[in-house]
Amino acid sequence: MDPALRTEFGIEGEWATVRRHGIRWSECDQFAHANNTAYLLLCEDARVAHWLEIGGRFALDAPGPLVARIEAEFRRSVAFGDEVAVTLRPLALRRTSFTTEYAVWKQGLIFRSKAVLVSAVPSSGEKVPLTPEIRTALIGQGAVEE
Template identity: 35%
Template sequence: MSDRFIYDVAVRWSDMDAYGHVNNARFLTLYEEARVALFFTAARALGVTSFEEGIVISRHEVDYLRPVDYGEAVRIELWVSQLRAASFTVSYELFDEDVLASRAKSVCVPYNLKAGFPRRLSEPEREFLKPYLEV
């Protein structure tokens, strides 16, 4: 079993739709907040800052299992489900009051923003991701 990165995200009033639930598109924003916390904050704490030079998303996949209402923060658990030379897949589960409300995956591609092209993962990046890799 891999380590999971766990992140609590506040649900904002602006995340709501006309029905009083978190809008489907806002789930991606909540997942993004957790992903950014891992790749920028947690990675930086371990001396890995190269993710900040660029990561683009080449694919999102989201399953909505139940509505999420405005209220308490939601818990997002994420891990790496695939690690390749020039991309990796992040899998997520979103819990609302400890009930699974959504699952998702994002294919992430390291990207050289200055030069404008994808790049391979560096060895320090791979080492950072390995503890989160699903086995």
């Protein structure tokens, strides 16, 4: 990660991916604060980009990362026009699932989330083992096999 980006947003720890994002008006409530759902959408954007970066693809008949469980911790709010950094790192993996952690930063941590993602075919819901390539990529980014 670029040291200047780490300093600008107060990012701590090691992360597999980082994305800069400007809070849009459409992500805000009537008080111009980012709506709670906006944080989860930022995580979704990071999740999609990460899946593509590690060799995954999206199609109705191809396995993809479907959210099975998600938890969120809101620490501080941000507002329209604020610049934030969104980070993602894989934590653990099993045969058909893996866990990722997300964080949003602006002068330190303002939000964090953890999600369990299941490798499944969207059209049928059938769980599919993670491919060797995806497993290798996740382990290379720090995920631990459970």
